[in-house]
Amino acid sequence: MTTNATAAMDPKQTKLIKEFKHNRPLTTCFWDPLSRYVFFGAEDHLIHRFDLSSGQASAFTGHDSWVRTLAASTDGKTLYSGGYDGRLIFWEAAASQPKPLRTIEAHQGWVRAVTLSPDGKYLATCGNDRAVKVWQASDGQMVQEFSGHETHVYNVVFQHDSQGLVSCDHKGVVKTWSLNGKPARELLRVEALHGYDTTFRADIGGARDIAIRSDGTQLALSGISKVTNAFAGVGEAVVALVDLSKGTLDRVLQPKDKIKGTMWGVAHHPAGFWIGLSGGSGGGSLGFWKGDTSDEHFKLQLKNDGRGMSISPDHQRVAVAHADAHLRLYQLQSA
């Protein structure tokens, strides 16, 4: 929803407003739909619930590895987590003594992404078993399993109708899937998001984050491009924008100074700009691209590399999971 406040927002006024120090580097974060908490994963086996009013954190125990991805029901009652252990776990988000409500061995290998449909009915997950799976958000029953990717599926997102899904794999192959019987389709291969390093003999690429533009027309895939040394992460942090109806690459967004590293996060702000979170040898930064231009509007240098981000439900703040064991909150200011 675009409000007057968001429409008048000026990314250049973005500033750090809060820091929370954890004891391990963070891996991901997710802003609670009711804005009570920011949940985050870290290089431990826990989910951490950071209470925005008290500034205190509490831990959820249930995963057998790092937590990689988080989502929540639209009413904020249920938290969903996906881990490097292949598990999808349902939690009571506000429980004083949080315990898993439901544990599903969702994927063989890592669950790389979990996301909720806009109507709140379904969860989608994807993972190293090359599968995309859809689950009932209410009870965890599997609704459908989609196969067709030939390598690890890095990310998945629902389209605005809650019936269509888009996924992107390690090699930048983007596929669409449907819950209402439409045939699966390979939309395109985003070459900017994949490379094979002939020196190290390894593939590098994939969508490190995925987002759909607020009006539903465009898909954003963030990652690393033009890799010259895969094992040192020498490449450029980029966001590839795809026209969802045509299945074509619209353009590639990059920071003006072509940051060396990976774009770990991407989101579309209803005020009409894309936000990208990068990290790597170029340091951490939030980049902003307004309208339909490829020119970076503004870059906010961060204290450390970002690994994941989440926008608050009122679109006024951004939470960033940092590699230096901090959760940091940034205020997006009105013009």
Next chain:
Amino acid sequence: MKHSYACGSAEHDVHRRAFLGSSILGAAGMGELLTTSAIAEQFKASHKQVLNIFLHGGVSQLETWDPKPNTDTGGPFRTIPTSVTGTHICELLPHTARQMHHLSVVRSLDTKNGNHARGVVEMTTGRKEIPGTDYPHLGAVTAKALTPSSFTLPSHILVRQTAGKRNVESEFHKPAYLGPRYANMAIYDAKPPEFGAAKKNPQTAQRSNRLRERFNNRSARRRRSADTAAYNFSFDQARQLLAQRDAFDVRKESKQDQQRYGTSLFGTHCLLARRLLEHGIPYVQVNHADYDTHHENFNFHIEQLGEFDLPFSLLIADLAERGMLENTLVCVMSEFGRTPKINKTYGRDHWGTAWSVLLGGTGIQPGAVVGKTNKNGTEVVERVVDHGHIFHTILQAAGVDSKGDFEVGDRRFPIADPAKDAITELLV
């Protein structure tokens, strides 16, 4: 960090290949093919052999042999049980886990080095690198110590992928004072040596070989050196190579085995290694690259170990089933391990302070774990060893008195670092 391997080794390999190629041309018309029964007789000789799998770039000990799950350094992977009760390894190695009763882990290497080139040299010579001083490579030492006098094939073989921009480490396979006779022969991308020209025109090859021999004999009357002897040896060896060229041709393996080992180059290399060992080659090294994962260590270890695990486990299982582990020492090593600390891009950097090597086969206690690191793998807390100990252990397990000397000309050279010794508790 960028690699700092010295360059030039590619030329070394090219020169050697060209040299052998010339030799083969010369030998083509000789018609001195060994009979099948002679080859079979060689197999019966059953001398000790060494198989060294070198994981280039520095494989992570935490993602392989010494996992530390749920610690600040452990990373996201879990452990899995192995065929040895109580021994767990990383979940990325499910197939290898089933073969661990044939293998043992040394979890306590402290080599005090984080430099690629130095690590390769030190791990494969068993000595601290000293500028200006060359020590012979493990392959050369093995070839010198274990090659029966009747053995006619090359005794020190490196199986590797074609060099890209990255350095070819075979320059580190120096025979040093043992002489060029013990230098490695490299097989690239599992392709057998070329014999085409010699086969096309055997008469010309025969004439040129006779001419070479005439010059050699005249030269030898005036001046004979280790180099010219090695040179002549290479020509003689080339003749044998041609006669036994099938030994190097992995395509001669059954279709079933080729399917089992898979389509990856490393899989084919493992099958070729089995074939070379069956043909009695005393030292076979198979390289697998690359593990230098400063960035996204976990994603890349899935990729690289996913390629390593099944073929390696098949190779061990096959060697065991065929009774070959009774005579073959197996080692899996790197130039160093990787940092327990995970960097900001999910990478691990160079680390020689606390890491692991895998050993197995002849002379090695099966299913053992030697040494120990602390809870999060940042230091060795039990039985510190280094490249020198590993070198002695490999040789002693293969029946070589590593505390003895080689006599080269009128000089004596210690076979291994006299200041070190084998990990005796690991020896049978």
